[in-house]
Amino acid sequence: MRKEEVVVSGMGVMTPLGNTVEQLWQNFLLQKCAAKHWDDLEREGFRTTIACRLTDSTIPEDGTRGQIMALRAVEQALEQANIEVNRDVGVFVGTTMGESFAFEEAASGKPLDILKATGNVFARTIQKHFKIEGPTAVFGTACAAGNYAIGAAAQAIRSGRVKVAIAGGVDPFSRIAMVGFSRSRAMTPDFCRPFDVNRKGMQLGEGAAFLIIESYENALKRNTTPLAVIGELGLSCDAYHLTKPNENGFEMGKAMQHALNATGINSEQVNWICAHGSGTVASDAAEALAIKNIFGKNNTLVSGMKGALGHSLGAATAMEAVLCVQSLLHKTVPPTVNHIELPSDFDIKIVTEPIKMENMEWVLNCGYAFGGINSALLIGKV
Amino acid sequence: MNFQNLCFFQHNFTEAEVDVAEIFSELAESISACYSKNTFPAKTAIYLFTPDAGVYHSIGLWENALAHGPDFANPKNFPWTLASCPASFLARILNAHGPNITLIGGKENLSQIQEWIKLHAAQGLIEVAIVVNLQNNFNGQNAGIGFCKGVVIFIETDFILNSNFWEVTQFFLKN
Numbered sequence: 051m052r053k054e055e056v057v058v059s060g061m062g063v064m065t066p067l068g069n070t071v072e073q074l075w076q077n078f079l080l081q082k083c084a085a086k087h088w089d090d091l092e093r094e095g096f097r098t099t100i101a102c103r104l105t106d107s108t109i110p111e112d113g114t115r116g117q118i119m120a121l122r123a124v125e126q127a128l129e130q131a132n133i134e135v136n137r138d139v140g141v142f143v144g145t146t147m148g149e150s151f152a153f154e155e156a157a158s159g160k161p162l163d164i165l166k167a168t169g170n171v172f173a174r175t176i177q178k179h180f181k182i183e184g185p186t187a188v189f190g191t192a193c194a195a196g197n198y199a200i201g202a203a204a205q206a207i208r209s210g211r212v213k214v215a216i217a218g219g220v221d222p223f224s225r226i227a228m229v230g231f232s233r234s235r236a237m238t239p240d241f242c243r244p245f246d247v248n249r250k251g252m253q254l255g256e257g258a259a260f261l262i263i264e265s266y267e268n269a270l271k272r273n274t275t276p277l278a279v280i281g282e283l284g285l286s287c288d289a290y291h292l293t294k295p296n297e298n299g300f301e302m303g304k305a306m307q308h309a310l311n312a313t314g315i316n317s318e319q320v321n322w323i324c325a326h327g328s329g330t331v332a333s334d335a336a337e338a339l340a341i342k343n344i345f346g347k348n349n350t351l352v353s354g355m356k357g358a359l360g361h362s363l364g365a366a367t368a369m370e371a372v373l374c375v376q377s378l379l380h381k382t383v384p385p386t387v388n389h390i391e392l393p394s395d396f397d398i399k400i401v402t403e404p405i406k407m408e409n410m411e412w413v414l415n416c417g418y419a420f421g422g423i424n425s426a427l428l429i430g431k432v
Numbered sequence: 433m434n435f436q437n438l439c440f441f442q443h444n445f446t447e448a449e450v451d452v453a454e455i456f457s458e459l460a461e462s463i464s465a466c467y468s469k470n471t472f473p474a475k476t477a478i479y480l481f482t483p484d485a486g487v488y489h490s491i492g493l494w495e496n497a498l499a500h501g502p503d504f505a506n507p508k509n510f511p512w513t514l515a516s517c518p519a520s521f522l523a524r525i526l527n528a529h530g531p532n533i534t535l536i537g538g539k540e541n542l543s544q545i546q547e548w549i550k551l552h553a554a555q556g557l558i559e560v561a562i563v564v565n566l567q568n569n570f571n572g573q574n575a576g577i578g579f580c581k582g583v584v585i586f587i588e589t590d591f592i593l594n595s596n597f598w599e600v601t602q603f604f605l606k607n
Contacts, residue, residue, distance in 0.1 A: 190515030233507030285531035420522020
């Protein structure tokens with residue numbers, strides 16, 4: 051491996067399926083689903099009362115929820131990386147709603163301190179807690195934001211702007227998002243079923259996931275064994291509709307192809323696609339078409355993680371990146387929980403049970419967002 | 433690669449309670465005026481930084497939910513609760529299929545934007561980069577008041593970003 055390669059050396063998560071990477075991974079292998087009914091949502095008048103939320107009662111349900119989740123995930127990641135944080139470390143965060151609770155309180159008349167509410171609060175909190183003064187970037191690219199943050203961190207290391215970066219995504223449970231998706235008829239009334247013939251929509255989740263990213267050279271100097279390689283991030287935009295993806299999937303496929311081209315590999319070298327798989331009728335159909343167009347001849351395995359975890363918005367692609375790394379480390383492709391039957395016109399190979407795969411080389415982590423924002427990040431074995 | 437014909441634009445939002453889509457449609461017209469051809473090339477990217485996009489509409493949507501119940505809230509403006517909505521809205525009007533990026537915060541994001549324009553140009557992903565600074569009036573919680581300023585960067589093959597980006601940075605640093 052070249053010294054200039056960018057590697058992952060630590061990971062941490064706070065998810066509805068586990069508050070450590072190992073818990074999350076084991077629950078995936080057991081095909082568990084975090085979705086459950088919530089009494090408070092029913093009392094508050096939500097039609098959809100099923101969601102994937104953290105059940106850890108030590109995490110406050112207030113305007114610091116996201117920050118606490120982020121800090122706990124970063125602590126785990128730093129511990130695994132066994133790295134001493136110096137003040138030049140970069141912090142790259144993806145988020146969709148920020149500290150949503152603060153906006154909900156503002157709607158009830160409480161004064162809004164915007165610096166404690168928008169996404170920047172996560173980067174500032176991480177910086178303050180770990181006494182970091184390096185560059186930061188907070189991506190508000192909605193449901194693809196985690197991929198953007200990790201891709202930006204990798205590029206900042208390649209360019210020499212930072213030596214070590216903390217990168218990931220966080221979104222605490224958002225009632226505003228719950229209302230929005232529900233009233234937009236994008237939510238499933240029961241379970242999220244990625245790429246299933248009976249899929250009815252997405253399911254809201256929450257959580258945080260962060261990775262420690264550094265150059266391979268830096269990892270060697272520290273005598274650390276890297277977990278995975280970060281390839282390039284492919285980006286594109288449908289430029290089509292405010293909420294709907296372009297049904298032809300062309301721009302989604304272009305993001306995938308850009309990631310392959312920029313990393314310098316071909317589609318045959320990708321062994322698994324960690325799909326966006328939101329479980330909505332339109333997005334899954336467009337994504338299936340995009341995957342077929344770019345990877346069709348290879349019969350590449352595809353899974354969607356949101357059937358088990360729900361959709362944690364800006365944290366989603368970061369959690370999925372962690373699962374991509376786990377997949378490479380354990381040489382196992384995780385299943386698509388709640389998927390039962392593939393539509394006859396989807397020409398892709400969905401994984402429904404964990405599959406052992408000895409020669410995993412690269413996996414592709416896909417994430418898309420409202421407005422046709424498309425991202426695809428390659429993650430490879432060391 | 434080289435910068436050619438940097439085109440700066442500024443659009444002030446002064447009308448309260450204007451439909452947000454109208455605001456950004458007008459902005460797109462201002463940006464389009466920078467380009468002599470009818471539509472931008474597909475390899476156009478948008479790099480938008482904003483401290484407060486989505487704030488007004490997030491609060492508004494939840495106010496509506498509190499008033500009418502979550503099951504009866506008006507979802508019309510839900511996409512605008514997302515900070516990414518202005519950049520993706522502009523992309524649709526301008527036919528910009530390149531990278532679409534929204535960064536939360538202020539001018540501290542310019543180094544990140546510079547790095548990505550350089551990368552995306554080197555990867556052949558962009559012919560035009562549109563850098564946008566959007567600021568609503570979050571204190572008054574009114575998305576109809578504020579400003580949007582930016583620059584359209586036409587990229588040639590002998591592109592030397594670092595020296596030219598100085599002029600871009602100075603524009604955003606000016607109040």
